[in-house]
Amino acid sequence: MPDSLANDRHPPARFNAARYCLAENARLRPDKTALVMVGDGTAERLSFGDVERAVRGIAAGLLDLGLEPGDRVMIRMGNEADYVLLYFGALAAGLVALPSSPQLTAGEAAFLMDNSGAAAVVIGGGCTVAPEALGGRLLLDAAAIARMKAGPPLPAYADTAADDPAMLIYTSGTTSRPKGVLHAHRATYGRRPMRDHWLGLTESDVMLHAGTMNWTYTLGVGLSDPWSVGATAVLYNGPRDPAVWPRLIARYGATLFAAVPTLYRQILKYGDLGAQDLSSLRHGCTAGEPLSVELLDAWRQATGKPLYEALGMSEISTYISSGPTIPVRPGSPGKPQPGRRVAILPVEGEPVPLPAGESGLLAVHRTEPALMLGYWNRPEEEAEVMRGDWFVGGDLARLDADGYLWFEGRNNDLMKAMGYRVSPNEVEAVLSDHPSVAEVGVAELPVRADVSVICGFVVLQPDAEPDAEGLLAWCAERLAAYKRPREIRFLDALPRTPNGKVQRKRLAATAAG
Template sequence: MVSADRHPPPRFNATRYCLGVNAEARSEKTALILVGADDAVESLTFAEADRAVRGIAAGLLARGLRRGDRVMIRMGNETDYVLVYFAALAAGLVALPSSPQLTPAEAAFLMENSGAAAVAVGGGCVIEPADLGDRILLDGAAIAAMKAGDPIPDYADTAADDPATLVYTSGTTSRPKGVLHAHRTIYGRRPMLDHWLGLSEADTMLHAGTMNWTYTLGVGITDPWSVGATAVLYNGPRDPVVWPRLIARHRATIFAAVPSLYRQILKYGDPAAFDLSSLRHGCTAGEALPGDVLDAWTQATGKPLYEALGMSEISTYVSTGPTIPQRRGSPGKPQPGRHVAILPVAGPPEPLPPGETGLLAVHRSEPGLMLGYWNRPDEEAQVMRGDWFAGGDLACLDAEGYLWFEGRNDDLMNAMGYRVSPNEVEGALIAHPSVAEAGVAELPVRADVSVICGFVVLQPGAEPDADALIAWCAERLAAYKRPREIRFLDALPRTANGKVQRKRLAAAAGARST
């Protein structure tokens, strides 16, 4: 079991914690396996990963980057993504993971907003020269040369509170906001190792996500490395059939994915046809776990499936797991050692008693809590209630400590585990010349699945063309942000003050034939 110490030492470097210790204690153990198309395998030992990371770190510093400079990573699921990420932290820089699905315009916004000093790019990811400006561009050849160069002799002597990672998530405006995390955040993940993942040095973790996602970077790589376990990631065609085969081939002991992928595996992947005897349990986050998926997975595999709740600002802090029994309909309990409460929606931030609904909140003393929003002091003020961070979820804790959701206090959507701002999608739709007004909300398509839907009022004389609007958004938004459905309305439902009532959009569309 991992030590219960909640806080790291004052001087703490996250890469030393995840990689440097392993390079000394278990240098020849496999740290990372990356499976590609046709089952091609690339692997690194802890010693090889450590050497490559320190080489890249030296190369970054040799190019004039200074403590705290941001390094944006624009790659797919590539080994270099992991190495550049940890190299930035090793050098005392700030890593900015980004999605390969971003359009060039979205990538340009992140570069500009973050003030990135360098951008590392991988295959298929585009950076427009005009957007790059005087930033340092690090392509595959440059990264390879840095890996082969002289390494830094030691990791940067960073404080636990020094900035380490900047991740962008949807906010309440039309542009994503940066969430800035310190080196201590990685140490702050320790409660989930025992109480959700059940993770130890003996494990092999297979994660189904892409590296830019904090779920994948955290659970798929950082957490296994923090205990000396092996991480397995996949970079081939996204076919649900592949996952049981990968579990069997690589003798994965833990598998992590979103609930919707578990459903696809059960429908198309035929897990009973593979030897899953190595698997101890599955883990899931990013979306609520439907009861029928839990039942079907358990019946098909004989393995438990543990759920967790988290967010970009604090990671996963509520879960079921080896020490927290499942309770149908609840994502679990706050992990032991966490400081979680339910606060009144209005009034003094005094924790409510069990059974009362309010804002789900985490105390600012949590080492995993963000440093703050990047250049968004106004939004920080909105989420801090005294000594508590409250992200907008409405919930209650029952007498036994289990969490029960009651919805959100805002309109953020959940698309395949990503939080998406309706403002951002609405901004893309309203820019189309045929669109007079637009509202965006989740649209249920079956009992446990919703998609992003655009509700559109057309300009006079314009013809309804849903496919054209979806294609328009595809040129301007990452795939996970794009509307999957378009509904045409005569008018958007609004309050007396003129505010669009997003929660009424689906009902308004249902009242009008399209």
């Protein structure tokens, strides 16, 4: 897409993320397919003209309801086209989009509504909101969305500043409750280094993304990045059969495919790659979990296609990667993308970048346009992640002499499950409420060479009987599917430090012993 700002690191002072992704596409290529929403045997196609018309209709409809710039709009829907349109519609209106997962329990959804102070909740795809949790919020359903899409469009995109809030993403933190990561409109522009150097996107590409809508990996890599260059996005809303992805690549001529490493592993095992024509695929992209050398080799041998990894987090998305301009070095997620200001800082002491080869905390400079505005109503946690002019997310790493990053774990106990960050505190809080549980620790449990699952390590109350299935069912009623433990192990005591803190890193070894 022609762009006079292509070489600028920062967006213009007045910048709207929805306008950036849609306005020029609607003007230059209105009839080109922008989105293919694939269901179980169905496919809905929307052109760039269709998308912009619907987005601006939704934007006008939201404002006509009395919502004001900066109000939060919580989206509680499954993978459906209206999720996409609501997300960009909120941005187009100058509102703050709050994507949420349809897997959330009623209690989890109520927490997000209350904590965010959402002014409106949009539901679809079988999702519900408990009437007692709604309070005075607006509740919009499929019929309301249809009316807004058909109504008069917003005359012009909201004249937002680049630093105005645009999206509020909830992610697991170091407490027992998720925390909101607030991003500005500029974050969408700040994705350009990953778009160019990890994904290598061009107007002629077709991006197939395997993620769900509530995830920044999907909203960014699956939608905003392709649309920023006029490419086509393909998303899926059918049964989660690993064998479907090679069929979708072949059917829609996908040139890029994005997923988490776990899904690539499942595709290799169940996908029957040899039965599909994958000639359109240029390369695969993966993030959310570390990519093992074994999986990288297996994918390349099975498909003959490159697989490019990226490292990132909700606060900044991906900023380390391999890609068309950064050769793969097995075992490393790659280098800092060109234009990023990345350093390794000492774990303790002054925030002075360390030389190549020395291990420390991975940090990104505060001037990075993709960096969050901050944590929603948690200034104390913002202070914890800032070291001088550097944002430090807790990853331990080192940069080698060639600039490649080598990941060495985390400086805290956050877990990764299917690409989502999950706080052990949140899972422990749920298990602790069970009447049979006296003490609990939660950590990742390795089940294969490069696969780990969330596990609850439980000390029972006196006279309580071990019932792993009962505890898993208890969690299923209170936690989204991706947060739930997959296994329960019973211990006589939890490993603790001399000060009494649970040593989560020793839990798996204690259970094995």
